[in-house]
Amino acid sequence: xxxxxxxxxxxxxxxxxxxxxxxxxxxxxxxxxxxxxxxxxxxxxxxxxxxxxxxxxxxxxxxxxxxxxxxxxxxxxxxxxxxxxxxxxxxxxxxxxxxxxxxxxxxxxxxxxxx
Amino acid sequence: xxxxxxxxxxxxxxxxxxxxxxxxxxxxxxxxxxxxxxxxxxxxxxxxxxxxxxxxxxxxxxxxxxxxxxxxxxxxxxxxxxxxxxxxxxxxxxxxxxxxxxxxxxxxxxxx
Numbered sequence: 489x490x491x492x493x494x495x496x497x498x499x500x501x502x503x504x505x506x507x508x509x510x511x512x513x514x515x516x517x518x519x520x521x522x523x524x525x526x527x528x529x530x531x532x533x534x535x536x537x538x539x540x541x542x543x544x545x546x547x548x549x550x551x552x553x554x555x556x557x558x559x560x561x562x563x564x565x566x567x568x569x570x571x572x573x574x575x576x577x578x579x580x581x582x583x584x585x586x587x588x589x590x591x592x593x594x595x596x597x598x599x600x601x602x603x
Numbered sequence: 604x605x606x607x608x609x610x611x612x613x614x615x616x617x618x619x620x621x622x623x624x625x626x627x628x629x630x631x632x633x634x635x636x637x638x639x640x641x642x643x644x645x646x647x648x649x650x651x652x653x654x655x656x657x658x659x660x661x662x663x664x665x666x667x668x669x670x671x672x673x674x675x676x677x678x679x680x681x682x683x684x685x686x687x688x689x690x691x692x693x694x695x696x697x698x699x700x701x702x703x704x705x706x707x708x709x710x711x712x713x714x715x
Contacts, residue, residue, distance in 0.1 A: 521701075529707075530707050530708070531693075533703060538701070544700060546702070577643075586695075587636075587702070588634065588695050588699075589633075592703060594638075594648075595645055596644055
């Protein structure tokens with residue numbers, strides 16, 4: 489069964505460093521997302537991406553964050569200058585169509601630890 | 604606004620028993636989705652129920668939706684130890700939003 493894959497599974501970084509989290513969505517999907525889950529808290533929406541551009545972003549997704557789909561398969565989340573509070577589990581998801589009609593398929597997540 | 608709050612927050616049952624989780628939401632929805640998360644792992648989609656549906660089944664899972672009460676329930680019948688996980692409801696708010704708004708989740712423990 490096709491699945492969303494994320495790398496790395498765990499990343500430790502120094503505060504102020506840039507990190508890039510990588511995702512390979514399911515190949516025929518059109519909508520791509522990043523969510524995060526701080527330990528013990530809710531899963532929070534960060535950004536949605538459709539037709540090679542951001543379609544929606546949350547208040548969390550400030551200028552420190554950016555997304556790219558550099559080729560036909562990868563979807564990346566970059567955090568330019570990490571803060572301690574960026575420590576969380578980051579999930580990539582993809583949909584064949586909009587979440588208003590179909591479920592999202594999530595990756596296993598990248599655990600980001602900022603020290 | 605907050606959507607999707609599960610109730611209870613935690614539930615511990617014996618294998619073979621049924622588990623019922625409730626979710627309430629505040630605004631109108633197109634659909635409501637239930638997800639499972641094993642400890643430290645990704646979210647796995649369980650069931651999507653549309654706003655014009657009242658009940659849906661998938662294997663041992665039964666989901667109901669009451670749009671007049673803005674609530675949904677997930678019933679797992681004949682639970683197994685492998686059902687031990689956190690369960691979340693999530694909704695895409697009406698109005699064309701692409702995001703899923705998740706509840707805090709409910710931790711289910713099924714004891715062998």
